[in-house]
Amino acid sequence: MRGTWTKTALFTLVAMLGVSGCGGPLEEEGPLEEQEELTLDEGDEVSALEGDKPSCKRVKADPKLLWPPNHKFHTVTLSGKDDYGKPFKVTIKKVLQDEPVDGLGDGDTAPDARWAGTYRDRVQLRAERSGREDGRVYCITFSAKDSKGHTCTGTLEVGVPHDMGGHSTPVNSGCRYDSFGHY
Structure with missing residues (x-):
């Protein structure tokens, strides 16, 4: 899978698959423009680099x-x-x-x-x-x-x-x- 994912899309996917043990209930989300964008890299691992604060x-x-x-x-x-x-x-x-x-x-x-x-x-x-x-x-x-x-x-x-x-x-x-x- 390649592409850009939002937290909402990932949480929806997790909920649909019935995955448990993800650290508790889903957090309430803010407006769409404030959401951190997550990406899928070549190894199919989720990366949060797009929303991270630089060091x-x-x-x-x-x-x-x-x-x-x-x-x-x-x-x-x-x-x-x-x-x-x-x-x-x-x-x-x-x-x-x-x-x-x-x-x-x-x-x-x-x-x-x-x-x-x-x-x-x-x-x-x-x-x-x-x-x-x-x-x-x-x-x-x-x-x-x-x-x-x-x-x-x-x-x-x-x-x-x-x-x-x-x-x-x-x-x-x-x-x-x-x-x-x-x-």
Whole structure:
């Protein structure tokens, strides 16, 4: 059997065949346009890929660490491929950080983030951290759309270590400062 099946069609088929033990009573369904479309693949197994939400865990930041802390901007790009091997369309929504934008011991430069031209899948972040703290962490919140039009949201961390010795892993002490300097 090949073709596209809706949950209603599959549940009707199951009920007609008298199959039991499918996990309890049938759920009440919403309007037809909200139903998840199921497909039959070549092996005659039901696949729910068409209605699945993509995994934002496949989106990565490059680079993940900014070094040296010389107050210069570095372009950080978010990218990844969906379940179908196609690139996500990533849109950065906001960037927060765990140190004040113009805090003590960070070189007194602000803002700490700016857009990389008209691109919304990349942002420029300042390689800066307070010399008095445990490194800076930028929290980048984004949405990603897969090649089927499904979306997910997530947050990735990019850090500026205190040093490259014993304190080379920045510690996120709570991203609450807007890196763009908006208050």
